[in-house]
Amino acid sequence: MPSALILIADGTEEIEFVTPYDVFTRAGITVRSAGVNLKNKQFAVCSRNVKILPDAPSLDEKLRAEEFDALILPGGAPGAKAFCDSKAVLQLVRDFREKGKLVGCICAGTTALVKSVEDEGGEGNKRVKVTSHPSVKEKIVGKGWDYSEERVVVDEGVVTSRGPGTAMLFALTIVEQLCGKEKREEITGPMICAETL
Amino acid sequence: MPSALILIADGTEEIEFVTPYDVFTRAGITVRSAGVNLKNKQFAVCSRNVKILPDAPSLDEKLRAEEFDALILPGGAPGAKAFCDSKAVLQLVRDFREKGKLVGCICAGTTALVKSVEDEGGEGNKRVKVTSHPSVKEKIVGKGWDYSEERVVVDEGVVTSRGPGTAMLFALTIVEQLCGKEKREEITGPMICAETL
Ligand SMILES: [Cu+]
Numbered sequence: 311m312p313s314a315l316i317l318i319a320d321g322t323e324e325i326e327f328v329t330p331y332d333v334f335t336r337a338g339i340t341v342r343s344a345g346v347n348l349k350n351k352q353f354a355v356c357s358r359n360v361k362i363l364p365d366a367p368s369l370d371e372k373l374r375a376e377e378f379d380a381l382i383l384p385g386g387a388p389g390a391k392a393f394c395d396s397k398a399v400l401q402l403v404r405d406f407r408e409k410g411k412l413v414g415c416i417c418a419g420t421t422a423l424v425k426s427v428e429d430e431g432g433e434g435n436k437r438v439k440v441t442s443h444p445s446v447k448e449k450i451v452g453k454g455w456d457y458s459e460e461r462v463v464v465d466e467g468v469v470t471s472r473g474p475g476t477a478m479l480f481a482l483t484i485v486e487q488l489c490g491k492e493k494r495e496e497i498t499g500p501m502i503c504a505e506t507l
Numbered sequence: 508m509p510s511a512l513i514l515i516a517d518g519t520e521e522i523e524f525v526t527p528y529d530v531f532t533r534a535g536i537t538v539r540s541a542g543v544n545l546k547n548k549q550f551a552v553c554s555r556n557v558k559i560l561p562d563a564p565s566l567d568e569k570l571r572a573e574e575f576d577a578l579i580l581p582g583g584a585p586g587a588k589a590f591c592d593s594k595a596v597l598q599l600v601r602d603f604r605e606k607g608k609l610v611g612c613i614c615a616g617t618t619a620l621v622k623s624v625e626d627e628g629g630e631g632n633k634r635v636k637v638t639s640h641p642s643v644k645e646k647i648v649g650k651g652w653d654y655s656e657e658r659v660v661v662d663e664g665v666v667t668s669r670g671p672g673t674a675m676l677f678a679l680t681i682v683e684q685l686c687g688k689e690k691r692e693e694i695t696g697p698m699i700c701a702e703t704l
Binding site: 324325328331333335336341357359360362365444445461472473474475476478498501502503504505506507 | 559672
């Protein structure tokens with residue numbers, strides 16, 4: 311059974327957090343969420359005021375040592391900024407990529423992926439083709455990344471997407487990567503997804 | 508500024524709770540959420556394990572006396588059952604409809620609307636055209652309601668929809684009802700919604 315770690319901070323976009331969490335659970339993926347520098351230790355106040363309790367209040371050493379198959383960074387500008395400002399998050403992104411594990415970023419979440427890359431070579435520092443929310447496109451292009459305006463982009467284990475309206479497509483694309491096309495199709499029907507996401 | 512009350516119970520479908528909350532907030536609607544018989548007093552454990560803290564831990568008298576413009580019942584089978592089992596919720600649904608206010612139900616949430624109707628006449632007890640998750644269709648048709656398989660149905664102030672995959676359409680349809688078509692269009696773009704929801 312694959313497993314995924316989803317990060318959450320104050321200001322994380324709640325649809326972009328909850329949709330992968332929910333859809334992964336439906337697919338049988340073991341999901342855990344962890345808070346990043348939460349003001350209130352117990353819960354995150356998301357970008358549109360929904361309050362969510364992560365499974366682990368912080369990204370502690372024990373959690374960072376656990377072996378997950380995928381790492382997910384939702385967007386929301388202030389939430390993504392918290393990821394960018396956390397050395398532990400940036401290190402975690404590099405570590406996942408170095409080990410060939412899936413990293414998924416949506417909306418402004420892609421800025422943390424971009425920030426994680428250092429000039430040191432290796433798989434963890436490789437620039438890939440990405441997308442993001444249009445509002446942070448220039449920032450990403452300015453750092454020399456190959457940019458696409460597709461609703462979801464998969465490149466060398468990195469899955470990126472654009473906003474709350476693409477969260478379902480993002481989540482299902484990652485399910486397909488981790489569990490296969492059949493599992494994706496199995497869970498799509500009961501959720502009554504649109505023909506074209 | 509319109510206002511909306513969104514209910515949440517243990518087993519509520521988290522995408523169906525969070526999507527209206529988030530989208531309404533983007534539209535400038537004042538949103539409050541209230542727990543219904545939560546096992547843990549502070550938070551709801553949703554259908555796929557996301558833990559959410561409602562703004563009000565319970566549907567107390569003070570909250571029931573407040574004047575909201577819309578009442579929203581998300582789905583998730585166990586969550587909808589908790590709504591069906593709560594006399595306060597069923598009374599609230601009738602009260603909103605009696606006053607000509609919007610009631611929105613998605614997925615299994617429609618079963619609580621159906622259960623709220625008594626044989627006493629009045630606007631609050633009127634059967635309207637609805638949809639729901641396919642899994643509870645027979646239950647609703649069996650009670651003599653007019654049923655549609657459209658992804659969203661609007662009939663006499665009652666907005667119903669089908670599942671997590673229709674939550675964005677459901678939320679945007681209610682924004683259009685409460686704030687107009689222009690507001691709906693204004694918030695759709697930045698969320699990067701698909702052409703057809
Ligand atoms: Cu965003």
